[in-house]
Amino acid sequence: MILSTVLALVLYGGPFAAIPTCLLVFLISFRLWAFTIKPILNPNEPKELPYWIPSHALEFVKNGDGVITRAQKYFKNQREPFALTVGGQKLYFVSSPDDTVALYRNSATLSVDKVVYDVTNIFGVSKASCDKFYEAPESRDADLAAQAIDMNNADLKPLAHLNMIFWKEQLVPGPRYNEMLAKVSASISSQVHKLSGRYTRSTEKDGSKIVSLLELTREVLIDAVLRAFFGDSLMELNPNVIDDSMQFDKESWKLWYKVAGARSMLQAKQRLLETTQTWLSLPEERREGACDLVKRLIVTERAVHFPEKDIAEMMSIVIFATNTNTYKAAFWALAHLVEDPQLLQRLRSGEVAAAAKLDESEYLQFLADSCPLLTSLFAESLRVYTNSHSKMIPVNARVMVPYRQMHMHDVVWGDSQVFDAERFERNPKMLSSTSLRPFGGGHTYCPGRFLAKAEVLILITRLLSLYDIEKIDDKGFPQADLGTPVAGLMGPLDGEDVLLKLTPRLHS
C-alpha cells in the first residue's frame, strides 16, 4: 500500500515530489514501527509518547509540564511508567507513588553519583576536580580530606559522600542547625522590623509602607541565608550578590540544558564566581562568620588540591542550592494569605499570637512542631507550586519523577487544582504521603527542608504580628511560570507580583 502511494505520487507529482514523499513514507513507517509494532513485541517496556519531529526535546524544554501531562492523558492516566525521547536519549517517567518509592529504594548510589558528577561539571567545576571528588581514598593515610577536618572516615568514603554528611550535620536539627537557625531568625526579624530594603516602593505619612511581595521575600530570605552561611563579608564584598544570584537562577535551566546564547545568565554566573573567588581570597579571620558546613567544604577541597577557581564554583553552587526555592514558597503562601482575610485572621489570632508571646528558642521550637495551620499553608504552597522536574535518577536508564503530576492527581488529592490552605491541617497524615514530594527523595532528598519551613514560617509570623497587611493593586492573582524547567518550585511569570501595604499594628 505504502509502495503504491509512493509510486503514484512520484509518477503523477513529477520527480520533485519524490523527496517529500519519501520523507513522509519514512516517517509513517517509523511511527508504525516505533509506536505500534515495537510495543507489541516488547509488552514489558514502558511505552513511548509518539512523535513526528524526531524527539520531544523542543517541546520538553519549552513546556515540560505540558508534554508530561499530554503523555499521561495519551496513556489514559493509568500512572504506568512511560518514556519520552529528549536530546537523543530516552527519559523514563515514573509517576505512581509505589513506583517512586521503589525507584528511590533501588537507585544505586553509583548511578546517582553520575548525575551529580555531570551537574557539577556542567556548572563549571573542572573534570579533574570532579574526578577527585568521587575518588575514594585508598587508605587512611591517603585520606587527605578526612585528615584535614580530623574526621573518622572508617569506610573511606569519597569527598562527595562526605559532603552529603556535612550538609546533613549542618541542616538536620541539632546543635549546628540550631545555631544557624538562630542567625536566620534574627536576620529575618530585624529586616521585617525595619522594612528598609529595595523592595519598599514608598512610605506613607502614617508610617505604612508599600512593598513588592516578590522582592521582599527574595531579599529578606536570601540575605538571611547568605549571612548565616558565609558571614557578613560576602554581602559586604558584593552588595548585589542577591541580584546576581537571582539573575542566574532565573535562567539557570539554560545551563543544565546547554542552551546556546544565554549571555545574561552566563554573565550573572561569572559575577557570582568572581564574588566567591574574592571571598575565598580574604584572610581567614574575615571569613570567620561562615557556618561549619562552608568551612568544612573549603578545608576538605583544599586538602585534596582543588584549584581555588573550582572551590569558588562549588561555593556558587552552595549559593544557588540554598536559595533557589524558599522565597518562592514564601511568595505563594503570602500571596494566597492576603487573598483570604478569614484565613489571615485565623492565623493572626491563633498561631501567630501564640508565637509572639514566646522567647526566641521556644518560638523556633513552636514553629517547628506546634503550628498545624502554618504548616498546612506551607505544605500546600509546595504541593501546588512544585514544578514537574526532578533530577534524573538513572537506574539502568535515566528516570524522572514528575512531582507536579503526583501533586495534581485528583484520585489522591480530590480537588487537586484548588489551593486549600487548610488541607493538611484537616488531614495531617497527607504531610507524609508518598504522593507529596516537594523535597525529592532517595539519595538527593533535600537536606534544607527544615530550614526552608522555618524561614517561611518566621517571615509570615513576624509580618503578621507587626503589620496589618493589605493587597493594594487590583491585578488578578499572580500567574505561575509553568513553562520554565526548574527543579523545585515555580516562580511567578515575569511582571507578576503583588503590591502590599504594610501598616504597623498599634500594639507592636
Ligand code: HEM
Ligand atoms: C521550599 C524550599 C525548598 C525546596 C522545594 C527544595 C527542593 C529540593 C529538591 C526537589 C531537591 C532534590 C533535587 C533533585 O534530586 O533533583 C533538593 C536538593 C537539595 N536542596 Fe533543597 N529545597 C528547598 C530548600 C532548600 C534549602 C533552604 C537548602 C539549604 C539551605 C536546600 C539545599 C539543598 C541541597 C544541598 C540539595 C542537594 C542534595 C544532594 O544532591 O545531595 N534546599 N531540594
